[in-house]
Amino acid sequence: MWVLRRLLRKKKRRTRTTSARRDYVLHKERARVLVHERVAFWAPRIGVSPNRIAIRDQRSRWGSCSTKGNLNFNYRLVFLPVELVDYVIVHELCHLHEFNHSERFWGHVEIHLPEYPLHKSALREISRLGLSRKGNTAIVAA
């Protein structure tokens, strides 16, 4: 009985979601799989082990890192080319070594992604076009 009740509750919640929320719900599982896969690849290479990983609907950031080693990633990463996904992930993982944007931090990033300045500027350009605007990712994918 509690299962049925739970299903009903779930259904009710779904009908209340807005379209922006629906986008997030639609893509966040795919984002979670992608992020976990790339973190599993990079973390041992970088020599870090993140604490908790969360996928969020962030308006202005692709990723973030807390002093506790918790990483947050934007679900919109699923719309980016994989090299930019890797850049965001390597960037946040390197913050587990250096919690700043010092030369030492960028040195860590460079070891793993020597072409990171290209990725950094590509990502900045995408963000300038409007991270939260729908359709912006189509420009990137082209």
Ligand SMILES: [Zn+2]
């Ligand atoms: Zn950073």
